Amino acid sequence: xxxxxxxxxxxxxxxxxxxxxxxxxxxxxxxxxxxxxxxxxxxxxxxxxxxxxxxxxxxxxxxxxxxxxxxxxxxxxxxxxxxxxxxxxxxxxxxxxxxxxxxxxxxxxxxxxxxxxxxxxxxxxxxxxxxxxxxxxxxxxxxxxxxxxxxxxxxxxxxxxxxxxxxxxxxxxxxxxxxxxxxxxxxxxxxxxxxxxxxxxxxxxxxxxxx
Amino acid sequence: xxxxxxxxxxxxxxxxxxxxxxxxxxxxxxxxxxxxxxxxxxxxxxxxxxxxxxxxxxxxxxxxxxxxxxxxxxxxxxxxxxxxxxxxxxxxxxxxxxxxxxxxxxxxxxxxxxxxxxxxxxxxxxxxxxxxxxxxxxxxxxxxxxxxxxxxxxxxxxxxxxxxxxxxxxxxxxxxxxxxxxxxxxxxxxxxxxxxxxxxxxxxxxxxxxxxxx
Numbered sequence: 001x002x003x004x005x006x007x008x009x010x011x012x013x014x015x016x017x018x019x020x021x022x023x024x025x026x027x028x029x030x031x032x033x034x035x036x037x038x039x040x041x042x043x044x045x046x047x048x049x050x051x052x053x054x055x056x057x058x059x060x061x062x063x064x065x066x067x068x069x070x071x072x073x074x075x076x077x078x079x080x081x082x083x084x085x086x087x088x089x090x091x092x093x094x095x096x097x098x099x100x101x102x103x104x105x106x107x108x109x110x111x112x113x114x115x116x117x118x119x120x121x122x123x124x125x126x127x128x129x130x131x132x133x134x135x136x137x138x139x140x141x142x143x144x145x146x147x148x149x150x151x152x153x154x155x156x157x158x159x160x161x162x163x164x165x166x167x168x169x170x171x172x173x174x175x176x177x178x179x180x181x182x183x184x185x186x187x188x189x190x191x192x193x194x195x196x197x198x199x200x201x202x203x204x205x206x207x208x209x210x211x
Numbered sequence: 212x213x214x215x216x217x218x219x220x221x222x223x224x225x226x227x228x229x230x231x232x233x234x235x236x237x238x239x240x241x242x243x244x245x246x247x248x249x250x251x252x253x254x255x256x257x258x259x260x261x262x263x264x265x266x267x268x269x270x271x272x273x274x275x276x277x278x279x280x281x282x283x284x285x286x287x288x289x290x291x292x293x294x295x296x297x298x299x300x301x302x303x304x305x306x307x308x309x310x311x312x313x314x315x316x317x318x319x320x321x322x323x324x325x326x327x328x329x330x331x332x333x334x335x336x337x338x339x340x341x342x343x344x345x346x347x348x349x350x351x352x353x354x355x356x357x358x359x360x361x362x363x364x365x366x367x368x369x370x371x372x373x374x375x376x377x378x379x380x381x382x383x384x385x386x387x388x389x390x391x392x393x394x395x396x397x398x399x400x401x402x403x404x405x406x407x408x409x410x411x412x413x414x415x416x417x418x419x420x421x422x423x424x425x
Binding site for chain 1: 336
């Protein structure tokens with residue numbers, strides 16, 4: 001299979017106005033992924049499926065990721081006057097990165113026996129702008145998995161034929177897999193609590209009687 | 212013939228032995244009634260998770276629950292006496308389990324089978340699993356295990372049979388179904404915005420008050 005960079009340049013040639021970015025992966029897996037803008041995600045997916053060299057006809061997995069607001073440290077080279085002479089000095093700058101949600105698609109080709117190509121879509125923020133493009137019109141098998149991502153992360157897939165909760169009940173308001181989810185406090189009875197469970201269980205302990 | 216377990220109306224033991232040698236068996240109505248009930252307990256045919264596989268194994272030829280009169284698993288709650296809660300009860304499933312129990316006719320019994328059904332088991336700290344069906348239903352026998360072996364289910368079944376055998380027909384200790392003031396139905400929890408409402412039925416279950424050292 002081609003490298004992700006080659007695929008990226010071919011998509012850019014085939015899909016006009018496609019905004020793509022290769023996200024590197026520093027872990028031992030080195031599995032880089034392709035960040036797609038939601039406005040063109042459906043066209044990109046259609047290209048990946050129909051292109052004769054790729055034929056990525058199978059979306060094996062759709063999942064969500066929750067990225068909280070974080071501070072990112074970056075090393076920036078700054079020109080400074082040190083001891084009367086101008087020098088380049090490395091400085092670490094802390095930048096605040098606002099949080100966002102991601103939907104990740106793993107695409108394989110059954111016909112050509114290769115893959116995966118990892119596709120990502122990113123929302124603008126974690127609160128109100130959580131809309132993404134649904135890839136269900138291209139990959140029929142993504143329907144239930146996108147519903148699951150909606151159910152647990154609150155990702156809203158525009159263009160999905162039937163976007164409802166799939167695991168939790170309809171009246172449920174929370175999104176349990178988000179990192180700031182507060183679970184219901186039913187820790188009244190924990191026989192052997194430890195760690196963070198101990199902390200939650202202690203709230204239910206009867207106040208100590210002092211004489 | 213006495214209908215209660217009172218000693219004042221019971222028969223002389225020697226006379227009873229003498230009569231039984233002649234082929235005349237005397238028995239209290241309560242014992243006869245309970246013997247009939249305990250020998251033909253029909254469980255409800257439903258399983259929730261992997262414990263149900265062990266429950267099925269218990270009914271098949273190797274462990275053979277039929278020896279205890281419980282081989283008829285009924286697919287309708289209207290015909291069942293015993294609910295074996297075999298597996299993880301998710302919060303989404305809990306109202307249906309309580310509703311099925313309400314649809315069973317009295318006298319009815321509950322066995323909570325396995326770690327999940329008695330406490331939530333390995334999923335206890337999850338947001339979506341009920342921490343034991345005894346929060347909503349009056350459980351008669353709890354079986355620990357993940358999953359419990361068929362022998363454990365048979366032991367629980369025999370425990371239930373002993374319990375049925377000892378139930379008096381009159382008096383303050385009589386079972387729920389003979390007491391007109393006792394609840395026949397148990398409130399079905401509602402799906403709330405964050406959790407089931409209520410999160411447990413205080414008439415059936417209250418968190419135990421543990422004394423903590425330190």
